[in-house]
Amino acid sequence: MHVSSFKTAHRLITGQQALHELPSQASKLGMQKPLLVTDRGVRESGALDLVTPRMKDLDYAIYDRVPPEPEIEIVEECTQVFRHGGHDGLIAVGGGSAMDIAKSVSVYARHNNTLETLFGEDKVESSRVPLIALPTTAGTGSEVTNIAILADNQQGTKRGIVSDDLLPDVALVAPEMTLSCPRSVTAASGVDALVHAIEAYLSNFASPLTDALALKAMTLIVRALPKAFANPNNLAAREDMATGSLMAGLAFGNAGVGAVHALAYPLGGRYHLAHGVSNALLLPHVMAWNKLACVERFQDIAHAFGEPCQGLSATQIADNVIDRLHRLCRDVEIPTQLRTFDIPESALPELAEAASKVERLLRNNPRVLSRDDIEQIYRAAY
Ligand SMILES: NC(=O)c1ccc[n+]([C@@H]2O[C@H](COP(=O)([O-])OP(=O)(O)OC[C@H]3O[C@@H](n4cnc5c(N)ncnc54)[C@H](O)[C@@H]3O)[C@@H](O)[C@H]2O)c1
Ligand SMILES: [Fe+2]
Known part of the structure; x- marks a missing residue:
């Protein structure tokens, strides 16, 4: 260590x-x-x-x-x-x-x-x-x-x-x-917090301290985000989200975030997508990519999410985590495809070029990404 x-x-x-x-x-x-x-x-x-x-x-x-x-x-x-x-x-x-x-x-x-x-x-x-x-x-x-x-x-x-x-x-x-956050802001910023927790947990620079914070943040956020979205006045759900977001901040503030954020940067910079929305679009695809490097860490994430694991292989558990992320983003009504945002498909190589330069974050990511790998992830999210 x-x-x-x-x-x-x-x-x-x-x-x-x-x-x-x-x-x-x-x-x-x-x-x-x-x-x-x-x-x-x-x-x-x-x-x-x-x-x-x-x-x-x-x-x-x-x-x-x-x-x-x-x-x-x-x-x-x-x-x-x-x-x-x-x-x-x-x-x-x-x-x-x-x-x-x-x-x-x-x-x-x-x-x-x-x-x-x-x-x-x-x-x-x-x-x-x-x-x-x-x-x-x-x-x-x-x-x-x-x-x-x-x-x-x-x-x-x-x-x-x-x-x-x-x-x-x-x-x-x-x-x-x-309490006054509009639903779209609750959804986008809530998914951002979840991404912070997941990326901190999978980071090459995670520590036992950041792990504990990241796992608890995941549990709080996956439970409370649908509730806060469904009923904006649910103060208990808002409190769990506030605590989850704080814990995720403490985790990633020390362990760093990874490829989801690196690939989200050019989307925010060029097409002005809200930070949480660009993260949500990329999250399941980057996780599918990362799976190979750290499949056992996905089991811990599954536990934090309350996903059943018994009798399943490590790969099946990781796939269930990724499905759950897709469902959560859909439930809180975040669009799931890049094409929805007036981004031409021809822009993907240029986006990949820009993301491949976000070395400060890519070095935290558990699986190495080349420029071409990044382009493939954008294509999967398109
Ligand atoms: N410094 C960091 O550690 C860090 C981490 C993640 C993201 N960011 C940055 O944070 C920014 C995104 O922040 P954000 O997701 O919190 O959104 P935001 O601050 O951009 O706010 C989004 C919208 O929500 C509205 N809003 C915010 N709180 C509200 C409330 N309580 N009631 C009603 N309306 C409210 C705002 O007026 C705004 O229109 C991005 O620039 C992103 O890059 C920084
Ligand atoms: Fe973020």
């Missing part, structure tokens, strides 16, 4: 009513004039109204111009607002998009060089701004990961700033924040 270290946000506060803790946490971090980073969807849904009454004693301002799957330029704009407003902290209220913008601003605001110099691994040098993350989706797990993912429209892909300085001071995970 290789050496592994475990990192997370400095403090995790979870559960219904966790929002009560916001004022004291902001004050502990010395925030008097924070910038609240969010998006219009979260604001208009009423989710933000659960937060702002708790900030009465703070001289805060709101930046709500984060779009879904935000591009690099939004970091520049939000940083200008932060600097000109004389703010002393950041509070992200949103899904992965708002959290990743706030995380990026937290390391860029005091950086004495261009934003471009922060991309890649461990490029942050200056101190970062105090940061609290409140997820409103379940979710990306971004509240506990050391990465911010941004769309690069020029290169037609997604790129990451990776640094432990991005880990928030506080992750405040309150399930009631997700």
Whole structure:
């Protein structure tokens, strides 16, 4: 076994009513004039109204111009607002998009060089701004990961700033924040969380710690996602999703994700598919590919899913897991074919070329993929 270290946000506060803790946490971090980073969807849904009454004693301002799957330029704009407003902290209220913008601003605001110099691994040098993350989706797990993912429209892909300085001071995970999520967002972000757990479990860099988190996350998510989708007001299902997503975030934040995410990046970057949707489209096909490399790990996944295993061969069990993933995506009404999204078949070689360069994630994947293998997977998903 290789050496592994475990990192997370400095403090995790979870559960219904966790929002009560916001004022004291902001004050502990010395925030008097924070910038609240969010998006219009979260604001208009009423989710933000659960937060702002708790900030009465703070001289805060709101930046709500984060779009879904935000591009690099939004970091520049939000940083200008932060600097000109004389703010002393950041509070992200949103899904992965708002959290990743706030995380990026937290390391860029005091950086004495261009934003471009922060991309890649461990490029942050200056101190970062105090940061609290409140997820409103379940979710990306971004509240506990050391990465911010941004769309690069020029290169037609997604790129990451990776640094432990991005880990928030506080992750405040309150399930009631997700009650207003539209069904499509519940479905896409929920499948994203499931992919985080599965890819972390199958990762070449998994450890006993990340395994425990990943397996429990899978159990919670496969049970709760159909319920949260079927009845958005089911708070118990929302809570299980919030916990599952957090645990999956802790798992992949340390073990990494693999080929599903690597192949999803160019779909998000070029065709602006929602991150969870592109993951869902690829998940069963990448798992069918991975099966050969780690068939016994699929048995553990089957147990976590509650799939019957007795009397079945390892291969049959793995196939049942893959069927279950297909069914789950269909149940939560995520389209299952790339062709549904106006992506021409002739674009697949170019997509494969782009995905084959996402070496940072492909190295985590249990089975090696060549450019041609990647193209075959896109074809299977087409
Ligand atoms: N940093 C990481 O570790 C990490 C991990 C996975 C994904 N990501 C990134 O996160 C982004 C996707 O994040 P996401 O899936 O959470 O979606 P999102 O933040 O893009 O939000 C999707 C939509 O849902 C709406 N929404 C969110 N919460 C809501 C609520 N409670 N009520 C009503 N509407 C709500 C938003 O307004 C938005 O329109 C992508 O850019 C992806 O690359 C980051
Ligand atoms: Fe993801």
